[in-house]
Amino acid sequence: MKVLTNSNESLLTVEGLRKSYGDVAILDGINFEVNRGEFVCIVGPSGSGKTTLLRSIAGLQAPTSGRTVFEGQEVTEPPAKLAVVFQDYSRSLLPWMSVAENVALPLKGTGSRADIGGRVERALVSVGLSGKGKLYPWQMSGGMQQRAAIARGLAYNPDVLLMDEPFAAVDAQTRVELEDLVLRLRDEYNTTVLFVTHDIDEAVYLADRVLVLSGAPTSVTENIVTELPNPRNQLETKRLERFGEVRERVFTLIQSAKSHASI
Incomplete structure (x- = not known):
């Protein structure tokens, strides 16, 4: 075919x-x-x-x-x-870090704090988590946690x-x-x-x-x-x-x- x-x-x-x-x-x-x-x-x-x-x-x-x-x-x-999003979001997101901090993890050393913050915010907005960056994973539903995991995968394009x-x-x-x-x-x-x-x-x-x-x-x-x-x-x-x-x-x-x- x-x-x-x-x-x-x-x-x-x-x-x-x-x-x-x-x-x-x-x-x-x-x-x-x-x-x-x-x-x-x-x-x-x-x-x-x-x-x-x-x-x-x-x-x-x-x-x-x-x-x-x-x-x-x-x-x-x-x-x-190349980014990977796993099935078990409860294990891929670090519970002691905020959602924004989790999304920013792969961006360390890739730009200024302002640049990284902008990329994190764009990713959170894209997955429908605008304004949720200060929450911790355990404060969110399973669907929201997986959205956060997807945002982390997308954050560095x-x-x-x-x-x-x-x-x-x-x-x-x-x-x-x-x-x-x-x-x-x-x-x-x-x-x-x-x-x-x-x-x-x-x-x-x-x-x-x-x-x-x-x-x-x-x-x-x-x-x-x-x-x-x-x-x-x-x-x-x-x-x-x-x-x-x-x-x-x-x-x-x-x-x-x-x-x-x-x-």
Whole structure:
């Protein structure tokens, strides 16, 4: 299938990525590219190594073999222009720091106090937390904490935002709001997003492309272009025939991966 992207410029390339723990193989030769401006979602059955893959791409752990190339450089440690938003916001935000201080963490040494303060405020406004900077994480709802975690990821204008099931721990209504928020922020910050999720509807709604993983040891089963119009709407987009077609295909692939894993 021909891949339709927002740019012909490859920003992130994953080449033959493998990861094993002892004799247990988790990732088995992962290959794909992400072009500048794309929103790519990764889905797969439970235990397929989605988080391991994202951590390897981000330089947070070394692969057993293979490599990730980001902006022409092999990733051996977390790159400066790549940000990660994790699922567990309660652990990623430091409870003894205010929200503004948490958002400012990656900006230390990057400019004057006034410049950093302006970037923090812009990020907080962008995620709907204007005026909340003096609060502490424990004074906020789960959805607000995850907004703060997203703001921290955006504060230094990353070229790629990696998101590891970031909405899994919030309620359904908040999840819908955050999905639309991250679509808007992708455009506002002109960033590229690689988004891991276990939710098929979420993946199809958000993505320009969906990468479907097999069961462990994991490889990419299929690379699906969603071909959905932008901007997207929770009701109208999900009523489209194309949305249903892509959802059915992803569901079928994941169910097949599960059945093979259980043999």
